[in-house]
Amino acid sequence: MxxxxxxxxxxxxxxxxxxxxxxxxxxxxxxxxxxxxxxxxxxxxxxxxxxxxxxxxxxxxSGQEPESNPQPTALKRAPHVYKFQIGDAEAWSISDAYFPLREGLGLMWPEEKRPEMDALLQEEGRRKEDAVPLYVNILVVRTDKETVIFDAGFGGKENERMGWLTSGLALAGISPESITAAFLSHSHSDHLNGFAREGKPAFPNAEIHLLQSEIDFWRSPEPDFSETKRNRKNLPNMIKTVRNHFDMLEEVLTPHKQETTTLLGGLVTIEPAPGHTTGHACFRIRSGGEEFLHLMDLAHHDLLMFADPNWTIAFDHHPKQSVETRKVFWSEAAAKKTRCYGFHLPFPGIGTIIETGPGYRWAAEPWRW
Known part of the structure; x- marks a missing residue:
């Protein structure tokens, strides 16, 4: 032949x-x-x-030079951008950062439970963790009327550890100007800072919805950090940074009272989830008969925060309250088999919560290209 x-x-x-x-x-x-x-x-x-x-x-x-590196006409897959569906809505999970937190289990509380945590990691076949992995996943949802972003990552210039949101949006074909609405779960730097760029709102056509209690906490004369396990040396600069960002974003901030609020024609519901911060919120997205729950910072680890909801992380402002809140959300999500999304869970952060007796398990959803 x-x-x-x-x-x-x-x-x-x-x-x-x-x-x-x-x-x-x-x-x-x-x-x-x-x-x-x-x-x-x-x-x-x-x-x-x-x-x-x-x-x-x-x-x-034909007078054309063959492309040595042809560019795709439509995004199918990329290392830090994952496209999926929520009912009738298009959705993207965009990684803004990944790096190890070198304090490792030293960040986890109660302190006396750390040997048990380490044993669980070994039992599950994990490498001995001398660091807690920090994933930062940004959710973007688009319907025929709205393009919505949930938190905005670290912001700043892109480097090998963080700042990947802007390039991720570009890969998804989404311009900052096309974002019509934004939601802020709380005001830690990995959630808030990306909403500002060069002293101005990064998404100029989007209102940023958040709970009034979150603004009140950071604007108070002396924010109460008496219960947190955070390094207190870092608190003054953190408070200053948050207030500066609030000033830059003042014109687009839209606060809501501390109660469940549904917006954008039923697409997004803000649900108070206090503990990690005073005004921490989760978000429930509904489209085409499907319900999708954004867990935000109810979990910082895909094993430890589920196996025992009583285990907390040093970043919680109110650890006891965060435990109570987590138990409520875990119980409901497991009972309803709700599809969930985790801001700090392994990329792309989509899965379900399964009850396993005294605790729970995070079941990551298989990738579908």
């Missing part, structure tokens, strides 16, 4: 221009496709090379 094709191509070369040969070689290959299956691997590779050469020759004959 290889000889037949070679003879056919040679015969046509005497009669036709090099362009015609380039155009007809793929046709000859297709004409004899059934027979190609019987060729040896080396001969199939030869024909594949010949076919590639013919395509290049055709491009040159």
């Amino acid at each position: 290889l000889l037949i094709l070679a003879k056919a191509a040679t015969k046509q070369a005497y009669k036709l221009s090099i362009v015609k040969v380039a155009e007809d070689l793929p046709k000859l290959v297709r004409r004899h496709a059934m027979s190609l299956e019987n060729l040896s691997p080396s001969r199939r590779r030869f024909l594949s090379s010949a076919l590639g050469t013919s395509i290049g020759l055709t491009a040159l004959s």
